[in-house]
Amino acid sequence: QVADWISEKLVASGIVVVSGLAMGIDAQAHKTAADKGKTIAVLGTGIDQYYPRRNKALQDFIAHQGLLISEFPPGQTARTDHFPRRNRIISGISQAVVVVEAARKSGSLSTAIHALNEGREVGAVPGSVLLPEHQGCHWLIQQGAKLINTPQDILEWFSINPAQAPVSEERQYLDESLANNRLFASLSSEPRTIDDMVQLSGLEVAEVMEKVVLLELEGLVAAVPGGYIKVGRR
Incomplete structure (x- = not known):
């Protein structure tokens, strides 16, 4: 703490x-x-x-x-x-x-x-x-x-x-509404690969890789065999 x-x-x-x-x-x-x-x-x-x-x-x-x-x-x-x-x-x-x-x-x-x-x-x-x-x-x-x-x-x-204090880009990203988050919206209970998320979200590969790890650290997505799944709001 x-x-x-x-x-x-x-x-x-x-x-x-x-x-x-x-x-x-x-x-x-x-x-x-x-x-x-x-x-x-x-x-x-x-x-x-x-x-x-x-x-x-x-x-x-x-x-x-x-x-x-x-x-x-x-x-x-x-x-x-x-x-x-x-x-x-x-x-x-x-x-x-x-x-x-x-x-x-x-x-x-x-x-x-x-x-x-x-x-x-x-x-x-x-x-x-x-x-x-x-x-x-x-x-x-x-x-x-x-x-x-x-x-x-x-x-x-x-x-x-x-x-x-300045506001970091990471904090701004975390404060976005998940309902309007294209990457989070591209995920479901079925595993999605990085390529799937790129195609569904319209984001670049580097941005998807960066932000999916951030979502994983927040407990909002989980890495599973075959890709990533949506877990929900922690």
């Missing part, structure tokens, strides 16, 4: 969200940012690999709408030592790092420590003192990281007024 809240407010203010495409907070931050703004995913595998597999649709969407970065060659699968190396790139291309949740020993802390060493802004979201998954954030705050209560705490680092 916190990752979703922060990402939505940041991208609405024109900030790009960077993360590592892992399960949980990474994926949520990317999904919200990709839906409503811009995001960069730094991979711990080759750029043609999917890890974890559950994030395949999200990775494909970021490949079209955002940016994928990897220092590993195509074909390279995941290895444990790849992810600390990935984390230094996340901090290196970012102006600030915010840790939403972290145990005392976690990859998120390594990203934050890289950021501190590089002179970046670092913030951490506090949580219950009784839960180990928040102890890393509390340690960072003790070391001087800023306590993050709201997205506004982050926007202040960049002197950004949320009232001046």
Whole structure:
């Protein structure tokens, strides 16, 4: 919930969200940012690999709408030592790092420590003192990281007024009435291929491929054997 809240407010203010495409907070931050703004995913595998597999649709969407970065060659699968190396790139291309949740020993802390060493802004979201998954954030705050209560705490680092936020094309697309959405209207309970959707909607192939992934991320369509089907409003 916190990752979703922060990402939505940041991208609405024109900030790009960077993360590592892992399960949980990474994926949520990317999904919200990709839906409503811009995001960069730094991979711990080759750029043609999917890890974890559950994030395949999200990775494909970021490949079209955002940016994928990897220092590993195509074909390279995941290895444990790849992810600390990935984390230094996340901090290196970012102006600030915010840790939403972290145990005392976690990859998120390594990203934050890289950021501190590089002179970046670092913030951490506090949580219950009784839960180990928040102890890393509390340690960072003790070391001087800023306590993050709201997205506004982050926007202040960049002197950004949320009232001046631009509206992204992705947000405009999501706010369209589905009844007037040609691509969504071309789908049904029977599988439709990309070629079917191009023919029925009158849209270009690239636009169909881009928008069908966005609809899939929104839970409005599903990929099935033979193509895509309409699921309905989530």
